[in-house]
Amino acid sequence: xxxxxxxxxxxxxxxxxxxxxxxxxxxxxxxxxxxxxxxxxxxxxxxxxxxxxxxxxxxxxxxxxxxxxxxxxxxxxxxxxxxxxxxxxxxxxxxxxxxxxxxxxxxxxxxxxxxxxxxxxxxxxxxxxxxxxxxxxxxxxxxxxxxxxxxxxxxxxxxxxxxxxxxxxxxxxxxxxxxxxxxxxxxxxxxxxxxxxxxxxxxxxxxxxxxxxxxxxxxxxxxxxxxxxxxxxxxxxxxxxxxxxxxxxxxxxxxxxxxxxxxxxxxxxxxxxxxxxxxxxxxxxxxxxxxxxxxxxxxxxxxxxxxxxxxxxxxxxxxxxxxxxxxxxxxxxxxxxxxxxxxxxxxxxxxxxxxxxxxxxxxx
Amino acid sequence: xxxxxxxxxxxxxxxxxxxxxxxxxxxxxxxxxxxxxxxxxxxxxxxxxxxxxxxxxxxxxxxxxxxxxxxxxxxxxxxxxxxxxxxxxxxxxxxxxxxxxxxxxxxxxxxxxxxxxxxxxxxxxxxxxxxxxxxxxxxxxxxxxxxxxxxxxxxxxxxxxxxxxxxxxxxxxxxxxxxxxxxxxxxxxxxxxxxxxxxxxxxxxxxxxxxxxxxxxxxxxxxxxxxxxxxxxxxxxxxxxxxxxxxxxxxxxxxxxxxxxxxxxxxxxxxxxxxxxxxxxxxxxxxxxxxxxxxxxxxxxxxxxxxxxxxxxxxxxxxxxxxxxxxxxxxxxxxxxxxxxxxxxxxxxxxxxxxxxxxxxxxx
Numbered sequence: 083x084x085x086x087x088x089x090x091x092x093x094x095x096x097x098x099x100x101x102x103x104x105x106x107x108x109x110x111x112x113x114x115x116x117x118x119x120x121x122x123x124x125x126x127x128x129x130x131x132x133x134x135x136x137x138x139x140x141x142x143x144x145x146x147x148x149x150x151x152x153x154x155x156x157x158x159x160x161x162x163x164x165x166x167x168x169x170x171x172x173x174x175x176x177x178x179x180x181x182x183x184x185x186x187x188x189x190x191x192x193x194x195x196x197x198x199x200x201x202x203x204x205x206x207x208x209x210x211x212x213x214x215x216x217x218x219x220x221x222x223x224x225x226x227x228x229x230x231x232x233x234x235x236x237x238x239x240x241x242x243x244x245x246x247x248x249x250x251x252x253x254x255x256x257x258x259x260x261x262x263x264x265x266x267x268x269x270x271x272x273x274x275x276x277x278x279x280x281x282x283x284x285x286x287x288x289x290x291x292x293x294x295x296x297x298x299x300x301x302x303x304x305x306x307x308x309x310x311x312x313x314x315x316x317x318x319x320x321x322x323x324x325x326x327x328x329x330x331x332x333x334x335x336x337x338x339x340x341x342x343x344x345x346x347x348x349x350x351x352x353x354x355x356x357x358x359x360x361x362x363x364x365x366x367x368x369x370x371x372x373x374x375x376x377x378x379x380x381x382x383x384x385x386x387x388x389x390x391x392x393x394x395x396x397x398x399x400x401x402x403x404x405x406x407x408x409x410x411x412x413x414x415x416x417x418x419x420x421x422x423x424x425x426x427x428x429x430x431x432x433x434x435x436x437x438x439x440x441x442x443x444x445x446x
Numbered sequence: 447x448x449x450x451x452x453x454x455x456x457x458x459x460x461x462x463x464x465x466x467x468x469x470x471x472x473x474x475x476x477x478x479x480x481x482x483x484x485x486x487x488x489x490x491x492x493x494x495x496x497x498x499x500x501x502x503x504x505x506x507x508x509x510x511x512x513x514x515x516x517x518x519x520x521x522x523x524x525x526x527x528x529x530x531x532x533x534x535x536x537x538x539x540x541x542x543x544x545x546x547x548x549x550x551x552x553x554x555x556x557x558x559x560x561x562x563x564x565x566x567x568x569x570x571x572x573x574x575x576x577x578x579x580x581x582x583x584x585x586x587x588x589x590x591x592x593x594x595x596x597x598x599x600x601x602x603x604x605x606x607x608x609x610x611x612x613x614x615x616x617x618x619x620x621x622x623x624x625x626x627x628x629x630x631x632x633x634x635x636x637x638x639x640x641x642x643x644x645x646x647x648x649x650x651x652x653x654x655x656x657x658x659x660x661x662x663x664x665x666x667x668x669x670x671x672x673x674x675x676x677x678x679x680x681x682x683x684x685x686x687x688x689x690x691x692x693x694x695x696x697x698x699x700x701x702x703x704x705x706x707x708x709x710x711x712x713x714x715x716x717x718x719x720x721x722x723x724x725x726x727x728x729x730x731x732x733x734x735x736x737x738x739x740x741x742x743x744x745x746x747x748x749x750x751x752x753x754x755x756x757x758x759x760x761x762x763x764x765x766x767x768x769x770x771x772x773x774x775x776x777x778x779x780x781x782x783x784x785x786x787x788x789x790x791x792x793x794x795x796x797x798x799x800x801x802x803x804x805x806x807x808x809x810x
Contacts, residue, residue: 122768256682287774290758290766292656292680298759298767306768313772316656316758317682318620318714322779325716350682352689356724357717394654394680395662398762402654403662404486404670408677410651415686 092275092308094261094268098145098153100160100226101129108222109164113157117144118262122303133162133181140188140195143294147263148337148373149232152194155185156225159202164218171210171217178206178221190385191346191414193338193375198228229265235370235428236267243273243333243426246366247284251277251330254287254320254358257348258300259335259368269368270333271305273426278310286312287323291348293394293411317350324361332358334417336369336425343419343436344381345369349412355421364423371427371443381416389413456639456672458625458632462509462517464524464590465493472586473528477521481508482626486667497526497545504552504559507658511627512701512737513596516558519549520589523566528582535574535581542570542585554749555710555778556701557739562592593629599734599792600631607637607697607790610730611648615641615694618651618684618722621712622664623699623732633732634697635669637790642674650676651687655712657758657775681714688725696722698781700733700789707783707800708745709733713776719785728787735791735807745780753777 095116102111112131119142120126128144130136136158139145145154162181168174182199189195205224209217247253259270267275277284286305291297298314305312315323323329332354338346345351345367358365378384391409395401403409425432425440432439459480466475476495483506484490492508494500500522503509509518526545532538546563553559569588573581611617623634631639641648650669655661662678669676679687687693696718702710709715709731722729742748755773759765767773789796789804796803 123765289682290656292654292682295766298771302771303768306771311772313774314758314767315774316713317680318653318656318717319774319776319779321717321720322713322776323774325779349680349686353682353685353717353721356685357720360720360724394678398764398766400763401487402659402762403678404667407662407666407670408675410677410679410683410687412683412686415683415689 092279094266097262098150100157109218115145118146119144121299131161133158136161137185137188148192148194149264149370151192152198153229153232155195156198156202156228158185160222160225168214171212174214174217175206175210179203191337191387194372197372232265236264236272238428239269239368239426240267240272240276242431243368244276246331247273247277249282252285252328254329254332256289256334256351256354257291258296260301260304262300262304269335288312288314289317289320292317293397320354321357324357324363329363332363332365334367336367336373337414338384339374340378340381341376341437342380343422345417346384346414349415352415352417355417359421365421367422367425369427374440374444376444387413456643458630461626462514464521473582479509482510483508485663495525497522500525501549501552512556512558513628513734515556516562517593517596517629519559520562520566520592522549524586524589532578535576538578538581539570539574543567555751558736561736596629600628600636602792603633603732603790604631604636604640606795607732608640610695611637611641613646616649616692618693618696620653620698620715620718621655622660624665624668626664626668633699652676652678653681653684654678656681657761684718685721688721688727693727696727696729698731700731700737701778702748703738704742704745705740705801706744707786709781710748710778713779716779716781719781723785729785731786731789738804738808740808751777
């Protein structure tokens with residue numbers, strides 16, 4: 083690769099943060115997050131200090147993207163217990179368990195949600211000897227740490243992912259696995275931000291990603307904000323673009339990755355992977371290790387969320403289908419490992435056979 | 447196949463008709479067509495007696511579907527000249543040429559448009575000895591004949607296509623190649639209507655077909671009207687449906703078919719064909735011979751219409767992408783012959799090698 087100048091860090095939106103009410107202490111505090119349902123027409127920041135509103139924000143996709151959901155959930159537990167009147171650490175830990183159980187019902191597919199909630203729950207159960215005030219502070223600081231670690235993981239994924247980019251490359255991406263899905267640089271978009279920082283020229287095709295249009299609303303918006311050349315297409319144009327134009331690679335994120343490498347991601351990812359294979363285009367998955375679920379042998383064990391029919395038929399301000407029509411609306415699909423060229427995490431690049439390479443990246 | 451009862455003919459909408467002002471004569475008259483841009487929310491019939499409005503109806507997809515466009519264009523010429531003050535057949539024929547040249551600029555990809563216009567132009571040029579009144583009547587009667595022939599061709603396609611259906615089959619279709627795309631039974635949907643008439647049970651998955659949602663708005667509507675079980679999916683769900691559920695065949699229409707069998711159809715068709723191949727599902731194209739363009743050796747010679755960006759970004763009543771975003775909006779793609787199991791026309795079933803089988807169905 084030729085030596086290219088290093089540009090300033092890219093400006094990316096602050097998707098989710100913890101705002102403390104005092105300079106010295108993290109609690110009480112509130113979650114500040116972009117309401118992603120209003121993008122790209124309005125950039126509105128929600129400030130939430132109520133666990134029910136956190137659950138609602140995850141459920142209704144005000145915050146979405148597997149890593150960002152994990153951060154929101156961890157912060158959601160901090161919010162849930164920060165005003166608790168618990169008299170002991172033990173009593174507070176029970177409230178933590180209640181909050182984690184509740185937040186776990188918000189969405190089923192992204193494993194980062196459960197990973198973050200389990201981390202907080204374990205932490206609370208291991209620290210019942212602390213005073214309630216100390217434990218509240220510990221939970222909030224861990225939630226903030228999950229956010230900061232995510233930001234660092236995105237940077238690391240970006241560095242490793244650079245290996246798969248060259249100056250002048252065109253990348254096709256599906257859904258949003260960018261800064262809006264994470265704390266900062268995103269997963270699939272992280273190598274692109276990193277490449278642009280290095281002065282490389284990268285073009286992006288963004289699938290609009292029906293039904294909720296995360297590609298059109300979020301990926302197109304954040305890349306445009308960062309000054310990166312992005313062209314919006316409908317999902318069904320990807321095959322034509324791959325054949326007629328020059329696409330060097332497909333970059334996607336993940337919501338859960340099974341032990342054999344089978345990857346759950348936004349509905350349509352599996353189709354894009356098949357199209358990439360048909361056009362001999364490499365297909366890369368980018369995700370932090372918190373997305374790996376080695377307890378599942380293969381993708382068919384990953385639960386697939388179905389969303390309400392109205393997200394398809396009434397998502398745009400007017401009804402686009404006849405009344406009473408039967409709709410099938412899976413939110414995710416499974417891309418089988420054999421269609422994946424490599425899985426890039428914050429610790430390195432896993433290549434097939436994933437059942438052998440993935441465990442090396444997950445701590446015991 | 448077991449003996450099944452024959453049910454009454456299916457009730458399908460009257461997509462396009464010629465309405466004469468007197469019982470004895472066809473001219474003056476007007477075109478009556480469903481305004482397909484208002485479906486499925488409103489069923490509105492347009493009555494048009496002005497060639498500019500016909501051009502506009504084709505351009506803006508108030509009438510769409512390759513066969514229906516051909517019918518509209520032929521009737522458009524009848525409308526254009528019916529009030530002419532031409533003093534001779536020769537003079538009227540020149541006006542016919544002007545009208546056909548004008549209508550030919552409405553859309554570039556569907557060859558049926560040019561086929562119908564050429565037929566009318568040739569007819570006029572061959573009958574300049576007639577009086578203007580006689581020639582007007584001849585043109586209108588030919589336009590009506592094109593409609594009636596199309597209805598008959600759809601029935602024949604339905605009969606031949608039955609070969610690829612069995613009781614209990616599930617068919618996936620893309621865009622609308624049904625009654626709304628033709629005079630009556632459609633092309634890709636004709637075998638399904640015919641099978642239902644025979645008492646068979648057929649289920650349909652309808653791709654919504656972005657950007658203009660002909661699957662959600664039109665296919666779902668007309669199948670629902672006919673009482674046929676139809677499930678709406680987003681385009682990017684087709685791969686998941688093929689893998690997880692039982693899809694026996696993919697049925698699509700065509701806008702132009704080259705001599706080697708390469709087929710232009712609604713954007714997304716090529717992707718569906720690749721997905722069908724990956725899942726070992728047969729992929730059938732249904733089209734009248736007027737869709738065959740044997741003057742073109744292969745699909746890369748077919749002009750591909752690009753549509754305005756706003757059809758993607760503003761098609762649903764609210765803007766779904768950031769302002770100023772770059773958009774690529776091809777209206778069609780080319781499915782290469784090697785992905786097509788068979789091409790069914792009104793004269794029979796063409797199988798690969800299409801460069802050998804297709805010419806047999808086209809009259810010299």
